[in-house]
Amino acid sequence: xxxAIQAIRGMNDLLPEALSLWQRIEQVAETVLTAYGYREIRxxxxxxxxxxxxxxxxxxxxxxxEMYTFEDRNGDSLTLRPEGTAGxxxxxxxxxxxxxxxxxLWYAGPMFRHERPQKGRYRQFHQIGVEAFGIxxxxxxxxxxxxxxxxxxxxxxxxxELQINSLGTPAARAGYRQVLVEYLRGHQEQLDEDSRRRLDxxxxxxxxxxxxxxxxxxxAAPSLHEHLDEESRRHFEQLCAYxxxxxxxxxxxxxxxxxxxxxxxxxxxxxxxxxxxxxxxxAGGRYDGLVEILGGQATPAAGFALGLERLAELxxxxxxxxxxxxxxxxxxxLADGNVTQQGLMLAEQLRDAGLRVEMHCGSGxxxxxxxxxxRSGARYALLLGANELAAAQVSVKNLRAEExxxxxxxxxxxxxxxxxxxxxxxx
Numbered sequence: 254x255x256x257a258i259q260a261i262r263g264m265n266d267l268l269p270e271a272l273s274l275w276q277r278i279e280q281v282a283e284t285v286l287t288a289y290g291y292r293e294i295r296x297x298x299x300x301x302x303x304x305x306x307x308x309x310x311x312x313x314x315x316x317x318x319e320m321y322t323f324e325d326r327n328g329d330s331l332t333l334r335p336e337g338t339a340g341x342x343x344x345x346x347x348x349x350x351x352x353x354x355x356x357x358l359w360y361a362g363p364m365f366r367h368e369r370p371q372k373g374r375y376r377q378f379h380q381i382g383v384e385a386f387g388i389x390x391x392x393x394x395x396x397x398x399x400x401x402x403x404x405x406x407x408x409x410x411x412x413x414e415l416q417i418n419s420l421g422t423p424a425a426r427a428g429y430r431q432v433l434v435e436y437l438r439g440h441q442e443q444l445d446e447d448s449r450r451r452l453d454x455x456x457x458x459x460x461x462x463x464x465x466x467x468x469x470x471x472x473a474a475p476s477l478h479e480h481l482d483e484e485s486r487r488h489f490e491q492l493c494a495y496x497x498x499x500x501x502x503x504x505x506x507x508x509x510x511x512x513x514x515x516x517x518x519x520x521x522x523x524x525x526x527x528x529x530x531x532x533x534x535x536a537g538g539r540y541d542g543l544v545e546i547l548g549g550q551a552t553p554a555a556g557f558a559l560g561l562e563r564l565a566e567l568x569x570x571x572x573x574x575x576x577x578x579x580x581x582x583x584x585x586x587l588a589d590g591n592v593t594q595q596g597l598m599l600a601e602q603l604r605d606a607g608l609r610v611e612m613h614c615g616s617g618x619x620x621x622x623x624x625x626x627x628r629s630g631a632r633y634a635l636l637l638g639a640n641e642l643a644a645a646q647v648s649v650k651n652l653r654a655e656e657x658x659x660x661x662x663x664x665x666x667x668x669x670x671x672x673x674x675x676x677x678x679x680x
Contacts, residue, residue: 263368263376273575274565275379279361280576281407282381282559289400291357291383296344298363302330307546308339308515310455314447319366333365337382338515338540338556339547345386346549353550355387361561373531379561383537386544389553391488394519394539395495397557401523401535402501409573410564413534415501417521418509419489420457421481423542426517429480430456436474443470457510463530476507485518492519511536515543519555527570528563535559579630580611581674583652585622587638596637599647599663606667608674627652633670 260266267275283293302322309315321333334340337360345351345358361381368374383400385393398415405413420426434456437444444452445467448459460471481489496503503521511520520538528534537557544552582603586596593616600612611629613622619636626634636648636658647666649659661669 261376263370265375265377269578271565273578274568274573275561276576276578277574278408278561278564278568279381282359282361282404285400285404285407286359286383289357289396291359291385291400294341294344294358294360295362296340296360298334298365299331300334300340300343302332304339304343304547305332305335308342308543309336310515315366319368321365321367335366336364337362337380337558338384338543341382341384341556342544342547342549342554346544346547351386351544351549351552353387355385357383357385359383371531373528373560373563373566375562380558381561382556382558384554384556386552386554388555389541391492391519392495394492394521394555395499397537397555398496398501398521399499401557401559402499404559405523408568409571410568411571412527413523413525415496415503415521415523416506416509417492417496417503417519418477418506419481419485419518420477420510420516420520420538421485422517425480425482425485426457426477429475429477432475432480433457433459440470443467460508461510471508477510478507488518511538515540515546517541521557523559525567527567531563533560534563534567578609580609581632582608582610582670583613583626583629583631583634584610585613585619585626585634585636587619587622587636589616592637592639592642595642599635599637599666603667603670606671608667608670623650623652632674635666 302320305320306316311317315335320335323331325331341358341360342351345356350356359382361379363377363379365377367376370376383397385397421429434452437448437452437456437459441449443466444459445462445464448462448464448467451458460474462471493503509520509522516538518539518541521536522533523535524532525534526532535557537555539553539555541553542551544550544554584596584600584603586593597612600610603610611631613625617625623634632651632653634650634652636650641647641660644660645663646660647663649661649666649669
């Protein structure tokens with residue numbers, strides 16, 4: 254027998270039990286985003302490689318080492334999307350959604366990066382992304398953070414810390430960049446290989462290094478806040494005022510720079526200490542220059558992405574309930590032929606009434622069918638045999654409580670179950 258084919262390393266199967274929690278997160282996220290006026294957009298998972306080189310920046314780990322890039326049959330260089338913002342901007346520009354318009358958009362789906370797989374970091378991972386276009390003031394930055402705070406509240410997620418920072422304008426950052434490079438070159442012997450490589454291309458990323466041996470050097474580095482332009486300073490102060498008014502606790506982290514070149518002014522992350530090294534659950538900020546970089550008219554923009562794998566793992570640790578997907582009722586026909594046919598029709602009637610119903614298919618004894626009914630998670634089993642059918646009745650067995658089995662008329666069983674299941678939900 255040939256060896257069974259396994260999934261690609263770092264690309265994981267999502268099994269039904271785990272997916273119930275994902276579905277709960279996705280449902281709550283859609284409800285929250287709709288309440289704030291955000292509309293869903295969908296775009297391809299494959300884009301031209303140039304899109305990411307122009308948006309993310311060529312001197313980044315993502316572009317240099319992590320992208321899944323290949324040449325198609327026409328000789329075009331294509332890439333599996335490593336993040337969603339660039340694709341969303343491309344779709345907005347191409348379809349005329351952004352110029353002189355305000356757009357609030359969201360999307361969800363898989364992203365791909367060829368990283369070393371570890372807990373909380375995979376080669377195929379999933380994000381919910383949220384983008385707001387056409388608003389240049391800090392109130393939209395605050396709104397995006399309020400969206401995330403409401404999501405944590407409705408899910409029951411605890412213990413996330415909000416960290417915020419301002420990167421200023423590109424011009425202000427260019428001035429700071431010179432000061433930072435001068436400082437880092439004066440301590441070049443303390444830099445690791447990655448930091449030396451970034452020194453000429455993207456020195457701000459040195460501040461984001463997780464190398465323990467470099468933390469004292471990074472802590473003593475000049476602060477970007479000392480080099481902010483006055484407009485960026487006011488923008489950041491207003492954001493802080495909005496968060497304080499909304500009672501959203503936060504910590505200003507001057508070393509928070511994010512890993513993508515397109516960010517300007519506000520950046521933020523929601524982090525937890527419960528997931529080890531991969532503690533960032535949600536991150537985002539403002540990227541006012543990106544639309545123009547990708548061929549559109551200058552358009553202010555801000556957004557965030559949350560990682561579903563990490564959020565689901567944190568939710569599981571905190572015992573957040575998943576979406577209820579188990580059947581409420583299990584229909585067990587105890588004979589073939591007409592009994593099975595009537596069982597199928599009964600199951601359809603109950604589904605018409607809004608109940609989740611699993612129908613036993615494939616025959617089987619009463620004992621085996623009751624075992625399957627119990628494993629399904631259903632609260633009630635409906636037993637339908639020749640005698641019940643002749644009397645236009647069905648036997649109702651409570652699988653989750655000790656109570657006598659009841660005979661209920663076929664015409665009454667829907668109302669009976671709805672009343673019982675509703676009472677159970679209220680309790």
